[in-house]
Amino acid sequence: MQYKGVLRKMQTEIGRPIQYYMVFETDFLNVNQILDKELEINFIKHQCLSCGQDRPIFRQGFCKTCFYEIPAAGDWIMRPELSTAHLDQEDRDLEYEKKVQLQPHIVYLANSSTIKVGVTRKTQVPTRWIDQGAHEAIEIVEVPNRYLAGITEVALKDHVGDKTNWRKMLTNEVVDEDLVTWRNKLKPYIPAEAQEYFIASNSETHLDFPVLQYPSKVRSLNLDKTPNYRGRLKGIKGQYLIFEDNTVFNVRGSEGYYVSLSIH
Incomplete structure (x- = not known):
C-alpha cells in the first residue's frame, strides 16, 4: 500500500487512544492502523505550503520568500504578545490578522x-x-x-x-x-x-497516546540528510512517529516535504 503527497501536520481526533490521520490531496491514512507495521518514507521534493513551488523549506512548511511575506507566518504567530489587530493596526494583512487574532x-x-x-x-x-x-x-x-x-x-x-x-x-x-x-x-x-x-x-x-513502545533514546530522522528510511512503527506522540530502532520522525517539522509512504 502506498501514499504520496506533501506532508502537513497530522490531524487528530480525541479518543482513548487519540486517533492520528495523515491527509493528502486525494487520500488519507489513519496512522493508528499501521502500528507495528513496516513504514518506508521516501523524500521526493520540496513543496512550499504557500506557493507550491519546489523550493527549500525555510520554516513552518514555507519557503524563505513566503515565510517573510505571507500573513500566516507573521511574528505574532510565535509571539502572541505582538498581536495588534485589536488596535486596528496591520502587520501584513489586517483582514487576516483580525480573523485569527480577534x-x-x-x-x-x-x-x-x-x-x-x-x-x-x-x-x-x-x-x-x-x-x-x-x-x-x-x-x-x-x-x-x-x-x-x-x-x-x-x-x-x-x-x-x-x-x-x-x-x-x-x-x-x-x-x-x-x-x-x-x-x-x-x-x-x-x-x-x-x-x-x-x-x-x-x-x-x-490524553492517551497510541504508543506500543517508547524509545530508550531518540534519534531524529532528517529527510534532507536521510531521504530514504524504513522502520517498524511503534507509536505516535505529539506530532512524532516513533520507530522500533529509536528513530523518531517529526511530521509537523517536515511540513512542505513531498514524500511517498509505503506500508509493508
Whole structure:
C-alpha cells in the first residue's frame, strides 16, 4: 500500500487512544492502523505550503520568500504578545490578522516533559495539547483576543517554563502534576487586564497516546540528510512517529516535504 503527497501536520481526533490521520490531496491514512507495521518514507521534493513551488523549506512548511511575506507566518504567530489587530493596526494583512487574532484564546498549562504555559485559539483545544505530546493539561485563562493571551503568557513565563523538552516527552520521562494547584498558584501573576478572565472551576484533561513502545533514546530522522528510511512503527506522540530502532520522525517539522509512504 502506498501514499504520496506533501506532508502537513497530522490531524487528530480525541479518543482513548487519540486517533492520528495523515491527509493528502486525494487520500488519507489513519496512522493508528499501521502500528507495528513496516513504514518506508521516501523524500521526493520540496513543496512550499504557500506557493507550491519546489523550493527549500525555510520554516513552518514555507519557503524563505513566503515565510517573510505571507500573513500566516507573521511574528505574532510565535509571539502572541505582538498581536495588534485589536488596535486596528496591520502587520501584513489586517483582514487576516483580525480573523485569527480577534477570537477567543486560551492560556493553558500542559505537562509533556515538565509543566509549561502556552497559548492557543479556543477552537484548537485539545488539538494543541495533543500536538505537544502533553499527557495532561488545563485551561487557566480564556480571553477575547490573542494580545491578552500573549501578555498573560509572557507574565507567567517568569514562574513556569514555556518550552517542551521533546526528548523527554518521547521517552515518556514524565511526572504527573496537580495542574489545579499550579493554576491557582499562578493566578496572582496574571496581568490586571486579564484577571477577570481567570478560569477557577475546571479540571485537568488527560490524553492517551497510541504508543506500543517508547524509545530508550531518540534519534531524529532528517529527510534532507536521510531521504530514504524504513522502520517498524511503534507509536505516535505529539506530532512524532516513533520507530522500533529509536528513530523518531517529526511530521509537523517536515511540513512542505513531498514524500511517498509505503506500508509493508
